[in-house]
Structures are given as C-alpha cells and as structure tokens.
Amino acid sequence: MKKVYTCFCTDVIHEGHLNLLREAAKYGEVTVGVLSDEAMVRFNRFPVVGFEERLNMVRAIEGVKHVVVQTEIMYDGVIAALKPDYVVHGDNWLSGPLRAIRDNVEKLLAQYGGTIVDIPYTYNEEVRRVDLRIRERLAMPELRRSRLKKLLALRPVVKTLEVHSGLTGLIAEKTIVEHEGEYDQFDAMWVSSLCDSTAKGKPDIELVDMTSRFRTIDDIMEVTTKPIIFDGDTGGLAEHFVYTVRSLERMGVSAVIIEDKIGLKKNSLFGSEVEQTQDTVEHFCAKIAAGKKIQLTDDFMIIARIESLILDRGMDDALRRAHAYVAAGADGIMIHSRKKSPDEILAFCDAFRSVNKTTPIVVVPTSFNTITESELHAHGVNIVIYANQLTRSAFPAMQQTASDILRYHRAKEVDDRLMPIKDIITLIEEL
Numbered sequence: 434m435k436k437v438y439t440c441f442c443t444d445v446i447h448e449g450h451l452n453l454l455r456e457a458a459k460y461g462e463v464t465v466g467v468l469s470d471e472a473m474v475r476f477n478r479f480p481v482v483g484f485e486e487r488l489n490m491v492r493a494i495e496g497v498k499h500v501v502v503q504t505e506i507m508y509d510g511v512i513a514a515l516k517p518d519y520v521v522h523g524d525n526w527l528s529g530p531l532r533a534i535r536d537n538v539e540k541l542l543a544q545y546g547g548t549i550v551d552i553p554y555t556y557n558e559e560v561r562r563v564d565l566r567i568r569e570r571l572a573m574p575e576l577r578r579s580r581l582k583k584l585l586a587l588r589p590v591v592k593t594l595e596v597h598s599g600l601t602g603l604i605a606e607k608t609i610v611e612h613e614g615e616y617d618q619f620d621a622m623w624v625s626s627l628c629d630s631t632a633k634g635k636p637d638i639e640l641v642d643m644t645s646r647f648r649t650i651d652d653i654m655e656v657t658t659k660p661i662i663f664d665g666d667t668g669g670l671a672e673h674f675v676y677t678v679r680s681l682e683r684m685g686v687s688a689v690i691i692e693d694k695i696g697l698k699k700n701s702l703f704g705s706e707v708e709q710t711q712d713t714v715e716h717f718c719a720k721i722a723a724g725k726k727i728q729l730t731d732d733f734m735i736i737a738r739i740e741s742l743i744l745d746r747g748m749d750d751a752l753r754r755a756h757a758y759v760a761a762g763a764d765g766i767m768i769h770s771r772k773k774s775p776d777e778i779l780a781f782c783d784a785f786r787s788v789n790k791t792t793p794i795v796v797v798p799t800s801f802n803t804i805t806e807s808e809l810h811a812h813g814v815n816i817v818i819y820a821n822q823l824t825r826s827a828f829p830a831m832q833q834t835a836s837d838i839l840r841y842h843r844a845k846e847v848d849d850r851l852m853p854i855k856d857i858i859t860l861i862e863e864l
C-alpha cells in the first residue's frame with residue numbers, strides 16, 4: 434500500500450477537506466498531519482478550536498488511517514519521518530505565499546522519487562460561509578480579548594504593529610511574508626496615542642478624548658481579528674482609569690499600557706527637551722491596583738510603562754519601579770528608551786529578569802531600531818511594538834504626491850507610484 438500524506442491547518446472540516454481526502458485515498462493509505470498551534474499562528478490565523486479537539490476532529494474522519502502532529506510549516510520533519518509516496522494538497526499552493534511550501538515539498542520528494550498531487554481547491558458558497566464564520570468568531574470580544582495571553586505562551590516574541598484606522602488594521606491583519614522558507618505575520622496591534630492623535634491632526638498630549646480613541650478601536654475591530662494593545666497614555670485619574678479598563682475589556686481589547694507620568698503628558702521621544710513629570714511610585718501603584726480590582730475577566734492585562742530612562746532618572750529608579758508595579762498587580766512591564774543604542778534597554782531587561790523570570794516585558798524599538806526581535810528575546814523581551822512606522826511611511830508619501838500634483842498641474846507624474854485603481858476598489862472584501 435502506498436503512503437499518502439496531507440496536512441490540515443483548519444478549525445472546521447468542510448466539503449473541500451472531504452473532497453481532498455477522497456482524492457487522496459485513491460493513491461493509498463492516508464496520513465493527515467495536524468499543524469500545531471505554534472506553527473498555525475505563525476502562518477495562518479489563530480485556531481478557534483483547541484489543538485486536541487482539532488486532532489480528534491481529523492481522527493474521526495472516515496478514511497483517515499493515521500494522524501500525526503506537524504510542528505513546522507515546512508514539511509522537512511514530517512517527510513523525513515514518514516517518507517510518503519504522495520503529498521496531496523489543494524492547488525491553491527501553486528501560487529501566492531503558499532508556493533514556497535510547495536517548492537519545499539517538491540525538493541524533499543525529489544530526493545527519493547515521491548510525487549505531489551495538486552487537487553483543485555474547492556471554493557464554493559459553503560466553504561466561503563465557513564471561512565467567514567471562523568473569521569467572525571475570531572473577531573468576537575470574548576475570543577479576541579484572551580488571545581494576547583495565549584500568544585505570549587505560543588510566540589517567542591509577540592510582534593505588534595501600530596494601527597490607527599480600519600485600513601492600517603487591514604495591513605496588520607493581512608500582511609504575511611515568506612522569507613527564506615519562514616513565514617511571518619504580525620501577532621497583535623498597537624493603538625498608539627501618537628499615531629491616533631496624528632491621524633486626527635492633533636498633538637500627542639492626551640487631547641484626543643477616550644470616546645474618540647474608542648471610536649478608532651471600533652473601526653479597527655470591525656475589520657480585523659488580531660488582539661489589540663491600547664496605548665492608554667497616563668491612564669488619567671485613577672477614578673477615570675477604572676472606567677477606561679471596563680470599557681476596553683468589554684470591547685475585547687487585550688491590554689492597556691499606562692505610563693508613569695502625571696500632569697500634561699508629552700510624547701516620550703521628546704525626552705527631557707520638554708517638561709514632563711514622573712508620577713510617584715505610590716500614586717502610580719494605586720492606579721494600577723484600582724484598574725486590576727475593577728476588571729472582570731482574567732484575560733485583560735494592565736501593563737505598566739516606566740519612563741525613568743526617558744526622563745534620565747537612571748536604571749535603579751527604573752528597576753525599583755518595575756518591581757513595585759508588578760507587586761501592585763501589573764501584568765507586564767514596558768520599558769522605554771530614546772537612545773540610539775539598545776544598551777540601556779538590554780541592561781534593564783537583564784537586571785529585571787535576574788529577579789523576575791515571568792512578568793512579560795514590552796519594548797518599543799523606535800530609536801534603538803538596529804536590534805532584532807530575536808536579540809531582544811534573548812534578553813527576556815516578550816512583546817515588541819513597532820509603534821509608529823506605518824504613519825511615518827504614509828505621511829511623506831502623501832505629502833510628496835500632493836506637492837507633485839501642485840507642481841505639474843495634473844496627476845500623471847505621480848501615477849506610477851500609486852496603487853492601481855482596480856486594486857484599491859477591490860482591497861476591501863465585501864461580505
């Protein structure tokens with residue numbers, strides 16, 4: 434009997450999968466690989482069904498002889514172990530980002546004479562409905578809120594991109610890149626106070642009120658499924674912060690980060706060029722504790738942001754605050770720096786981790802941007818936020834276009850660098 438292998442990374446078995454299995458069975462005895470959660474979140478969407486349940490679901494399908502766990506997106510391990518005569522897959526992997534997987538399988542099978550079978554991909558109304566239903570479930574507040582904590586357990590570094598609108602949300606949601614056989618996508622979204630304010634043409638001084646910030650979150654939530662980390666600035670008065678926590682939690686936001694400043698807040702990247710006042714440890718701890726006390730689920734995280742390095746108060750002050758904030762209930766620590774070199778961030782992480790092994794550390798490598806995610810991970814960092822790069826790339830592009838239209842008295846000269854009209858009108862899928 435010939436050996437046939439196919440891999441599933443799905444939460445629901447629909448007609449398309451059954452058709453693929455029927456075809457696969459024509460070639461021999463079918464083994465189905467179920468992609469692990471770790472591999473699935475990296476390349477596909479977050480599973481809405483637990484791993485064990487996904488295994489059992491596949492085991493229960495008639496005609497499936499064996500079920501194995503596939504822990505990597507690429508098939509090296511599973512093909513080495515199984516040596517299948519055939520690998521069967523939907524023909525949707527002939528182009529687009531999945532092509533690299535097919536190329537990898539083709540190379541592996543060529544080593545011993547195995548064959549790829551591409552089955553015409555079933556995409557009918559039922560499949561579309563199932564697909565949509567899963568996406569809708571992922572977007573629901575209850576499911577979305579808990580996902581940041583789950584990702585912290587599944588990903589070495591939770592890669593987070595700044596978003597400030599439905600459109601930027603779609604970019605964070607959908608951008609997936611294959612590079613040297615590895616797939617990557619963003620895990621979470623950061624609703625930056627700087628970029629949310631900038632998009633509204635306002636300064637980043639806690640001027641854009643919460644109602645308006647929530648409106649931004651809502652726009653993003655409508656079109657995405659990834660978890661949201663909200664930049665809560667100083668959190669305002671503790672008496673107000675508790676209401677913010679309740680609202681964010683109810684909306685399905687996963688975390689709020691509040692910074693230990695008081696009075697008129699200015700953006701941290703100004704550093705000591707502008708007057709900024711750091712809160713006292715006691716006062717800020719009381720705010721954290723008030724927020725923790727009011728939240729209703731275990732999912733929601735309050736992350737305390739330390740401004741000691743930004744305000745030149747020194748490493749000892751930063752560390753003393755970090756431990757105090759954790760003791761007050763903070764679910765994570767964000768340490769910020771405006772230095773070009775990552776040295777002070779790494780020194781903080783090493784010192785903090787020598788005492789505290791578990792509390793997640795968040796960093797925002799805007800100025801210390803030469804350091805990679807894996808280097809940060811090696812020093813104990815869990816969440817990396819790319820806090821403003823989308824806004825900073827869009828703004829000069831738009832400004833240049835506006836200037837060139839004025840210069841040439843027509844739009845022809847700018848057209849080559851614009852997204853084609855057809856692409857923009859089809860960018861947004863209709864339900």
Ligand code: SPV
Binds near residue numbers: 627637701702797
């Ligand atoms: C933001 O994105 O609004 C932040 C990060 O708070 S920073 O701008 O670096 O202070």
Ligand code: MG
Binds near residue numbers: 625626627637664
């Ligand atoms: Mg901010």
